[in-house]
Amino acid sequence: MKASPKHILVIRLSALGDVAMTVPVLRALLDQNPEVHLTVLTRPFFKPLFRDIDRLDVIEAEVNSKHKGVFGLYRLARQLNRTHKFYAIADLHNVLRTQILKPFLRCKRVVTIDKGRNEKKALTKGLNFKKLKSTHQRYADVFNALSFRVDLKQAVFPKSEALSQKILSRTGEKEGPWIGIAPFAAHEGKMYPPDQMKMVIAELSKTYKILLFGGGNDEAKRLQSWTETFENTVNLAENLSLEEQLDVISNLDVMLSMDSGNGHLAAMYGVKVITVWGVTHPFAGFAPFDQPEDYALLADREKYPKIPTSVYGNKYPEGYERAAGSIPPKAIIQKIESALAD
CATH class of the missing domain: 3.40.50.2000 (Glycogen Phosphorylase B;)
Structure with a gap:
């Protein structure tokens, strides 16, 4: 009997480089976990970054207009609750906006990225000059905590696109x-x-x-x-x-x-x-x-x-x-x- 899909909401709203860094991690997650389906919540401008990825959908968070502020985030959560039933939530952003949004969502299985803020502060203050964990691995750790294997050494890349x-x-x-x-x-x-x-x-x-x-x-x-x-x-x-x-x-x-x-x-x-x-x-x-x-x-x-x-x-x-x-x-x-x- 085929297992039911595990639908995960992935939240990363900005910025361009940080959102782009999620892409190879999400490709590896999907490649290594065929039971997983992803919905990525991000800003409209970043939607093309996720094009042509099987079992991945994008929902646009319009945080400067209809999803602005607490009431806007509540409106966004109601929309998500109405149209989706999530197995888990992966917060890859961990900012005030996502902390406000998550309690409004009907999902108890939630893992939030550890950005290593204290380690980074020590690095920039000259207290401990050492190589820290990569942001890609921090993203992968979120899914590992949800019991999904993500081996970044087995990453997959898309082919080059045809040029118009x-x-x-x-x-x-x-x-x-x-x-x-x-x-x-x-x-x-x-x-x-x-x-x-x-x-x-x-x-x-x-x-x-x-x-x-x-x-x-x-x-x-x-x-x-x-x-x-x-x-x-x-x-x-x-x-x-x-x-x-x-x-x-x-x-x-x-x-x-x-x-x-x-x-x-x-x-x-x-x-x-x-x-x-x-x-x-x-x-x-x-x-x-x-x-x-x-x-x-x-x-x-x-x-x-x-x-x-x-x-x-x-x-x-x-x-x-x-x-x-x-x-x-x-x-x-x-x-x-x-x-x-x-």
């Missing part, structure tokens, strides 16, 4: 390696200095097709100026939806990213991801999924001994703004070429 004529009209047909470069991050201390990034692009674009990723008018303008300066360089920061950008990312051979969301988007597809770290550090657990440790290029801690200054890069001492610049452009170029040769 709209995309190909900008990128051209793929005739050699494609290198994605996402040079921006939410905070200046996490970014590689633009003058040094231009040196990286100038050298790589002599041999490879460079696809530039970003968002917002200011970023798009800067990328457009680089596109006009360097050969074999394409600006993808404008007029592409998230779904279309994911199509392109799935076809990359290497992604060069800061400690930011684009690195996690590429890792979802098993793309090689080279990351540049400024005032943050991979020891906090936010390195892209399934990447070799030496793919993370680190700022000089002898010159900047307070790194990591914070978990998210939003706090750093004066003078740390260009910490990532202590990584020579030549080191980035060599690491990318080495990854392409592997």
Whole structure:
């Protein structure tokens, strides 16, 4: 007799990189537990991240409008209770909003992620500089606590997506390696200095097709100026939806990213991801999924001994703004070429 599906509500509302980090974990969970069905509760913008995953549905939490505040969350819970009967709830976010929502839901089997806040505080205060558990493993631990096996070493990745004529009209047909470069991050201390990034692009674009990723008018303008300066360089920061950008990312051979969301988007597809770290550090657990440790290029801690200054890069001492610049452009170029040769 076939066992009834175990329907789990997975909650992760933001941010882009953190939501992207759930994807390889959820793929592994579903692959290794055929009795499981998932419903992911997240923001509408993130829905394309979960496309084409069997036995997974997405419910959109509109937390800035109809699901805003306590009454909005109660309205959301009533909707979920009316349309679903959950075997368990996996809270992968663990913030005030999810703490308010969960008691409204009709499900007694609830496990909440342990974010290791005290360990991360000790790391950023310089009290204990050691490698912490990865965020991916923290997600997996939630499902393990629900008695579902999740072995991240047995992860599965989707195939690269077919590219539309709209995309190909900008990128051209793929005739050699494609290198994605996402040079921006939410905070200046996490970014590689633009003058040094231009040196990286100038050298790589002599041999490879460079696809530039970003968002917002200011970023798009800067990328457009680089596109006009360097050969074999394409600006993808404008007029592409998230779904279309994911199509392109799935076809990359290497992604060069800061400690930011684009690195996690590429890792979802098993793309090689080279990351540049400024005032943050991979020891906090936010390195892209399934990447070799030496793919993370680190700022000089002898010159900047307070790194990591914070978990998210939003706090750093004066003078740390260009910490990532202590990584020579030549080191980035060599690491990318080495990854392409592997």
